[in-house]
Amino acid sequence: xxxxxxxxxxxxxxLGAGLAGLAPKKALAAPKNVLSDDRxxxxxxxxxxxxxxxxxxxxxxxxNLPSDPIESYNDRSVFAQKxxxxxxxxxxxxxxENPVAGRAPINVKTQCRHCDYPxxxxxxxxxxxxxxxxxxxxxxxxxxxGCRYCLVACPFQVPTFEYEKALQPEIRKCDFCFERTREGxxxxxxxxxxxxxxxxxKRYELVELAHQRIKDNPGxxxxxxxxxxxxxxxxxxxxxSKEFEKxxxxxxxxxxxxxxxxxxxHAIFAYFVPPMSLFALLGGIMWISKRSKESEEE
Amino acid sequence: xxxxxxxxxxKFKFFTPGVIxxxxxVLNGLVFAFFRFVLGIGAVTNLSQEYPWGIWIGIDVxxxxxxAAGGFTTAALGHIFHREEYHLITRPALLTAMLGYTxxxxxxxMDLGRYYNIWHVMIFWNGNSALxxxxxxxxxxxxxxxxxxxxxxxxxxMGRVNLPGLFARFNKGIDRFLRFLDGGLNRAMFFxxxxxxxxxxxxQSSLGTLMMIAGPKIHPxxxxxxxxxxxxxxxxxxxxxxxxxxxxxxxxxFGLKPEMHVLSKLARFIGPxxxxxxxxxxGDMVIRETFVYLTDLSLPSIMFIIExxxxxxxxxxxxxxxxxxxxxxxxxxASVLVVFGVLLNRFNNFVIAYKPPVEAAAYFPSIxxxxxxxxxxxxxxxxxxxxxxxxxxxxxPDLSHRPRTKFAIRGTQDIxx
Numbered sequence: 001x002x003x004x005x006x007x008x009x010x011x012x013x014x015l016g017a018g019l020a021g022l023a024p025k026k027a028l029a030a031p032k033n034v035l036s037d038d039r040x041x042x043x044x045x046x047x048x049x050x051x052x053x054x055x056x057x058x059x060x061x062x063x064n065l066p067s068d069p070i071e072s073y074n075d076r077s078v079f080a081q082k083x084x085x086x087x088x089x090x091x092x093x094x095x096x097e098n099p100v101a102g103r104a105p106i107n108v109k110t111q112c113r114h115c116d117y118p119x120x121x122x123x124x125x126x127x128x129x130x131x132x133x134x135x136x137x138x139x140x141x142x143x144x145x146g147c148r149y150c151l152v153a154c155p156f157q158v159p160t161f162e163y164e165k166a167l168q169p170e171i172r173k174c175d176f177c178f179e180r181t182r183e184g185x186x187x188x189x190x191x192x193x194x195x196x197x198x199x200x201x202k203r204y205e206l207v208e209l210a211h212q213r214i215k216d217n218p219g220x221x222x223x224x225x226x227x228x229x230x231x232x233x234x235x236x237x238x239x240x241s242k243e244f245e246k247x248x249x250x251x252x253x254x255x256x257x258x259x260x261x262x263x264x265x266h267a268i269f270a271y272f273v274p275p276m277s278l279f280a281l282l283g284g285i286m287w288i289s290k291r292s293k294e295s296e297e298e
Numbered sequence: 299x300x301x302x303x304x305x306x307x308x309k310f311k312f313f314t315p316g317v318i319x320x321x322x323x324v325l326n327g328l329v330f331a332f333f334r335f336v337l338g339i340g341a342v343t344n345l346s347q348e349y350p351w352g353i354w355i356g357i358d359v360x361x362x363x364x365x366a367a368g369g370f371t372t373a374a375l376g377h378i379f380h381r382e383e384y385h386l387i388t389r390p391a392l393l394t395a396m397l398g399y400t401x402x403x404x405x406x407x408m409d410l411g412r413y414y415n416i417w418h419v420m421i422f423w424n425g426n427s428a429l430x431x432x433x434x435x436x437x438x439x440x441x442x443x444x445x446x447x448x449x450x451x452x453x454x455x456m457g458r459v460n461l462p463g464l465f466a467r468f469n470k471g472i473d474r475f476l477r478f479l480d481g482g483l484n485r486a487m488f489f490x491x492x493x494x495x496x497x498x499x500x501x502q503s504s505l506g507t508l509m510m511i512a513g514p515k516i517h518p519x520x521x522x523x524x525x526x527x528x529x530x531x532x533x534x535x536x537x538x539x540x541x542x543x544x545x546x547x548x549x550x551x552f553g554l555k556p557e558m559h560v561l562s563k564l565a566r567f568i569g570p571x572x573x574x575x576x577x578x579x580x581g582d583m584v585i586r587e588t589f590v591y592l593t594d595l596s597l598p599s600i601m602f603i604i605e606x607x608x609x610x611x612x613x614x615x616x617x618x619x620x621x622x623x624x625x626x627x628x629x630x631x632a633s634v635l636v637v638f639g640v641l642l643n644r645f646n647n648f649v650i651a652y653k654p655p656v657e658a659a660a661y662f663p664s665i666x667x668x669x670x671x672x673x674x675x676x677x678x679x680x681x682x683x684x685x686x687x688x689x690x691x692x693x694x695p696d697l698s699h700r701p702r703t704k705f706a707i708r709g710t711q712d713i714x715x
Contacts, residue, residue, distance in 0.1 A: 082656065082658075084347060084348075084656060084658070085347075086347055119511055119513075121426075122426045122427065122511065123426075123427055123428075123429065123511050124424055124427060125419055125424060125427050125429040125430045125433055126418045126419060126421075126422040126424060126430075127422050127423070127424035127427075128422075143415075143418055143422050144411075144412060144415070145410050145411070145412045145413070145415040145416055145418050145419065146410050146411020146412035146413070146415070147409070147410055147411070147429065148345075148350035148351065148411065149427075149429045149508075151347065151350035152350055152351055152509070152511075152512050152515075152652070153511045153512060155513055155514070155515075155655075156655075157347075157348070157654050157655050157656060160347045161347065161350060161411060162338075162411075163338060163339050163340025163343075163345060163346070164337075164338050164340045164341070165338050165411075166335060166336055166337055166338040166341075168412065169338065169339070169411040169412065248655070248656055250514070250655040251514070252513075252514065257511060257513055258426065258511055260510055260511075260523060261428055261507055261510040261511040262426050264507055264510065264523070264526065265425075265426065265427075265428055265431065265504075265507060268503070268504075268507075268526070269425075269431065269500075275496055275500060278496050278499060279492055279493070279496050282374070282378050282492045282495055282496065283488075283492055285378055285379065286377070286378045286379075286380065286488060286491075286492065289378070289379050289380035290380050293380050293382075
């Protein structure tokens with residue numbers, strides 16, 4: 001099934017555009033997508049979160065974003081609406097009703113998942129996004145042209161754009177505290193969390209840990225680690241007591257988000273061969289049709 | 299025998315009530331464009347973190363590229379398949395394509411947050427990105443279109459360079475330069491014509507790849523692995539209807555007789571092209587079993603049905619009717635429907651089909667977005683009107699056997715002379 005679908009894509013591509021392109025398999029300056037075995041990740045155990053939103057505060061401070069004083073984060077009225085990350089808040093916590101009556105509501109922190117096969121890295125027209133060796137997916141301001149194709153591509157609806165700025169608008173999203181981790185610190189949200197909801201560590205260890213927790217406490221969790229396989233896997237992994245789709249996690253398959261588009265792109269544009277063949281074909285037709293016209297006229 | 303065609307600059311009254319209305323629309327668009335550049339994209343559009351692309355991408359760019367397909371389809375027919383009887387329409391089609399792509403580029407500039415960095419596309423390549431493929435091909439094709447148009451400029455001004463006063467001393471030099479350019483273009487034009495067709499096939503199809511990476515955000519009716527094929531086929535199918543629609547509109551506007559002897563012949567190609575497109579489109583729907591969505595009567599399903607029936611099925615029926623092909627009104631109506639269908643298809647693909655996983659508010663274009671889109675279209679029409687006055691674009695067949703005059707795109711003709 002899988003194989004035939006890929007074949008279909010390839011054939012469709014070759015028929016479809018019938019041609020080739022400017023994208024050989026490894027473009028010279030294509031963004032790097034390093035997948036180190038030791039890449040880092042974060043395990044978020046949503047069953048521990050109390051919705052104190054200290055992570056939102058720490059994130060703003062760490063990224064030099066304007067923030068209200070820390071006491072204001074005790075205000076739980078913000079949970080009346082579901083919020084999304086935006087240019088002034090790279091992570092937000094939302095609250096969901098608990099299926100078990102009388103139990104505390106479920107709080108879910110959301111931010112960039114730092115995919116293993118990021119759609120933004122594949123999509124970006126100028127390769128401004130890159131997957132770093134430590135797992136972080138980061139944005140390079142010096143390349144960006146502000147086309148917002150990353151917003152279109154991201155399956156988690158994460159990157160945001162500064163619509164209100166006429167000049168130098170930025171794409172903003174969680175950068176896995178790239179600067180902090182480079183200095184040996186841990187991400188700001190992980191550090192501040194009073195409930196130890198988040199655990200920062202090597203991704204493969206976190207996957208084991210997540211399954212261990214489910215095994216040790218089968219009543220507490222549903223048997224799924226969100227982020228282990230979704231769109232090919234992500235650095236940020238989630239545990240929950242309720243189906244993820246009911247907590248505003250998008251329903252996603254195991255195939256990497258850029259997969260179909262990239263393989264099609266490469267099939268159509270393999271080493272410039274299809275476009276050059278088309279050029280030659282059209283040149284041939286032009287030559288022949290002109291000759292037959294001439295001989296008609298003679 | 300050759301049917302010699304002499305294209306001439308047209309003489310007509312430029313300022314009509316219609317022109318004044320169009321000018322006002324352009325001015326209105328300019329006002330909003332001013333605010334867009336001073337206050338930012340957020341100030342004039344309804345774009346959001348949830349809906350990053352709106353009608354500027356869906357209509358100005360995606361539909362703009364598709365509706366400029368008349369340029370490469372007529373170039374292929376007239377010059378590559380060497381059907382001289384169609385040379386009459388290659389120049390108007392080339393002008394439309396050139397203006398169309400120019401406005402696609404302007405539309406992109408409007409929409410880019412950092413429009414002044416647009417040249418980065420030429421430096422920082424990302425071969426994995428469908429958008430990169432589209433971007434670089436559109437840039438290249440726009441240049442090719444300008445080169446293809448140059449012979450019309452040299453034809454217009456060779457031997458007629460007459461700068462006033464101080465500049466008069468340059469007259470001779472400019473004329474010599476034009477002649478030099480003309481000779482060079484003559485020899486190289488075949489290369490640019492083929493290149494134009496290849497580049498068109500590439501980016502017309504890659505536009506279809508664009509939304510594939512958005513995965514489940516795109517409604518299943520449009521999210522298909524053969525999207526690039528469908529985009530290419532529909533672009534090829536809309537090329538001739540666009541030329542017919544324009545030609546009949548221009549004839550009416552400039553008081554000429556519609557070129558029915560050419561247009562009827564051209565219209566015969568459209569039926570089969572539409573049929574091929576529809577076969578793939580419906581086949582894709584059947585194989586992926588997406589027809590189940592047709593009955594839910596949501597906005598996407600209704601738009602899909604309108605697109606398919608009004609934009610493709612009805613005009614297909616008209617174009618397959620032998621008698622309708624002879625009637626200017628029928629082929630005009632059918633052509634307008636196909637143009638509408640392809641425009642709606644692109645709009646649907648990029649705007650209607652797109653739904654973010656978490657949605658706070660639906661997207662509806664703002665007054666500013668609509669004003670700028672309408673302003674662009676109005677300016678395009680005005681420029682078309684201006685160009686056919688200044689340059690020899692619209693031709694009348696010349697039945698007297700006068701020696702061959704230079705026309706349309708040289709090069710193709712030069713070899714046989």
